[in-house]
Amino acid sequence: MDSPRILPCGDSALSVEFGKTIDPLINQRVQILYNRIKADPPFGLIDLIPTYRSLLIQYDPLKLSFETLKQRVFSFEGLPEGRADVGGRKMEIPVCYGKGFGPDLEEVAGFHELTIDDVISLHTASTYQVYMIGFTPGFPYMGGLDERLFTPRKTTPRESVPAGTVGIAGQQTGIYPLESPGGWQLIGRTPVRIFDLTKADPFYLRPGDQVIFKAISEQEFEDY
Amino acid sequence: MNKNLKTIKILNPGPLTTIQDRGRYGFQDRGVPVSGAMDQGAYRLGNLMVGNKSDEAALEITLGGFKAEFLTDAFFCVSGPEQEVRLNNHVILTWTVHHAVSGDVLSLGYGRKGVRWYLALAGGVEVPMIMGSRSTYLRGGFGGLEGRLLRKGDELAVGRPNGARPSSSIPKELIPDYSPEPILRVVLGPQDEAISEEGLDTFFNSAYTVTQRSDRMGCLLEGQPIQHKKGPDIISDATAFGSIQVPGSGQPIILMADRQTVGGYVKIATVISVDLPLAAQALPGYRIRFKEIGLQEAQDLLGEREKPIEEFFGIGGRV
Numbered sequence: 001m002d003s004p005r006i007l008p009c010g011d012s013a014l015s016v017e018f019g020k021t022i023d024p025l026i027n028q029r030v031q032i033l034y035n036r037i038k039a040d041p042p043f044g045l046i047d048l049i050p051t052y053r054s055l056l057i058q059y060d061p062l063k064l065s066f067e068t069l070k071q072r073v074f075s076f077e078g079l080p081e082g083r084a085d086v087g088g089r090k091m092e093i094p095v096c097y098g099k100g101f102g103p104d105l106e107e108v109a110g111f112h113e114l115t116i117d118d119v120i121s122l123h124t125a126s127t128y129q130v131y132m133i134g135f136t137p138g139f140p141y142m143g144g145l146d147e148r149l150f151t152p153r154k155t156t157p158r159e160s161v162p163a164g165t166v167g168i169a170g171q172q173t174g175i176y177p178l179e180s181p182g183g184w185q186l187i188g189r190t191p192v193r194i195f196d197l198t199k200a201d202p203f204y205l206r207p208g209d210q211v212i213f214k215a216i217s218e219q220e221f222e223d224y
Numbered sequence: 225m226n227k228n229l230k231t232i233k234i235l236n237p238g239p240l241t242t243i244q245d246r247g248r249y250g251f252q253d254r255g256v257p258v259s260g261a262m263d264q265g266a267y268r269l270g271n272l273m274v275g276n277k278s279d280e281a282a283l284e285i286t287l288g289g290f291k292a293e294f295l296t297d298a299f300f301c302v303s304g305p306e307q308e309v310r311l312n313n314h315v316i317l318t319w320t321v322h323h324a325v326s327g328d329v330l331s332l333g334y335g336r337k338g339v340r341w342y343l344a345l346a347g348g349v350e351v352p353m354i355m356g357s358r359s360t361y362l363r364g365g366f367g368g369l370e371g372r373l374l375r376k377g378d379e380l381a382v383g384r385p386n387g388a389r390p391s392s393s394i395p396k397e398l399i400p401d402y403s404p405e406p407i408l409r410v411v412l413g414p415q416d417e418a419i420s421e422e423g424l425d426t427f428f429n430s431a432y433t434v435t436q437r438s439d440r441m442g443c444l445l446e447g448q449p450i451q452h453k454k455g456p457d458i459i460s461d462a463t464a465f466g467s468i469q470v471p472g473s474g475q476p477i478i479l480m481a482d483r484q485t486v487g488g489y490v491k492i493a494t495v496i497s498v499d500l501p502l503a504a505q506a507l508p509g510y511r512i513r514f515k516e517i518g519l520q521e522a523q524d525l526l527g528e529r530e531k532p533i534e535e536f537f538g539i540g541g542r543v
Binding site: 007008009010011012013015017020021022034046047048049050051052053054055056058061062065066132133134135136137138139141178197202203206207 | 249255364366494525
């Protein structure tokens with residue numbers, strides 16, 4: 001395995017870059033390093049942002065030098081993989097596909113010359129990995145989508161997408177946690193609150209979690 | 225002191241006043257922007273001057289025009305660029321601690337020497353902590369007072385002052401020099417390799433004008449377009465305060481307090497911490513230039529800025 005590149009992001013952050021593509025193995029290395037640093041944070045660490053292919057480390061350079069942090073990263077990186085490092089949780093998320101909830105479901109099916117039922121069964125058949133969380137608080141970018149569902153973003157983004165909407169963009173699937181603008185193809189909606197400030201932990205998902213979608217009816221959505 | 229007693233009442237919030245603190249750290253891995261004071265320098269010094277810890281919540285007042293009435297006695301300080309500040313009808317100094325009594329009215333003019341001023345109150349503005357911070361994140365609708373900007377009639381409480389003696393004024397050299405033609409020093413990267421030689425040359429040798437579209441999320445600039453080698457898109461990567469994105473238009477954007485945690489555009493360089501307050505205070509129309517420095521030099525400059533602050537305020541100046 002190649003050593004990651006360490007790239008300065010100004011005087012108070014550095015990026016550990018494992019690659020430049022969307023790749024489950026690259027993301028796994030990001031997750032492992034993120035979990036290890038989180039479990040044993042060096043003095044002077046401010047924050048961590050794991051992404052598809054890199055880990056940003058924010059630090060206080062007056063407490064933790066660039067070189068020390070770099071050495072620390074390499075020492076964590078060199079460790080053999082442990083069980084605790086990759087253990088994302090398995091989460092099942094109910095989704096009501098189509099109808100008013102997934103206005104692009106028909107278009108997605110048409111694009112791939114599939115039936116609506118095909119799209120639903122393909123989308124519910126895969127296990128997805130949360131590669132990163134970003135865009136808005138709690139928005140999970142998930143990989144593992146069946147190739148037959150890869151669909152380009154909308155040419156014109158919608159001004160408003162309701163909270164809970166499940167979408168597809170390229171080779172990814174995701175869930176809008178808050179009402180926000182959005183350009184993804186919308187195929188359904190979950191009644192689960194992906195971001196809920198009334199809870200002690202407002203975030204339903206964490207980077208590294210494994211997600212499975214389960215199709216539910218409109219009635220089940222309403223009763224949830 | 226009665227905990228429910230309000231200390232200040234907003235008579236006129238001006239165009240945009242929010243409650244901000246050091247920022248919301250620890251949740252960027254869940255996509256939560258840091259928010260916090262745009263000009264961390266002025267914000268932090270204002271707090272220290274009134275005897276607060278450096279990370280208490282304060283008001284961030286945008287473009288002046290602010291007016292508020294004190295409902296109790298309080299020590300306060302207004303920090304930021306030059307501005308006409310009045311207590312009742314008397315002009316008072318910025319970067320100076322004043323004592324207000326109940327009924328006094330504080331007002332800020334419309335001085336055009338910068339964008340943001342901080343009103344620090346002894347005890348710190350008391351609003352609920354959301355994910356470890358009192359900062360307002362307007363787009364997410366949380367933090368500060370009900371996740372929104374302050375309105376006429378809002379009444380705010382402050383916490384119990386910690387007993388530290390306010391410093392009536394501070395040495396001049398601690399106050400940032402807010403230039404109308406700022407030169408922002410940057411450290412190259414993390415994606416400077418995606419910019420052509422010509423593009424780098426353009427970036428460092430031309431001036432960029434701050435546009436009206438700039439806000440707490442980003443400082444949007446306009447000037448000679450910066451050329452990419454292959455295009456502006458990357459697989460999403462994390463952002464930092466001061467990251468300079470170059471989207472397809474070639475017009476740079478300095479990412480500020482409310483920046484998204486991840487972004488899919490090339491980042492040519494990052495503004496150094498010491499110069500971020502100048503970016504935060506750059507008015508539309510200001511012309512910005514960029515100058516490259518090394519990482520070590522940037523960190524040394526931060527150390528040099530911190531040293532006199534720690535000497536003046538003692539240990540605890542930094543969070």
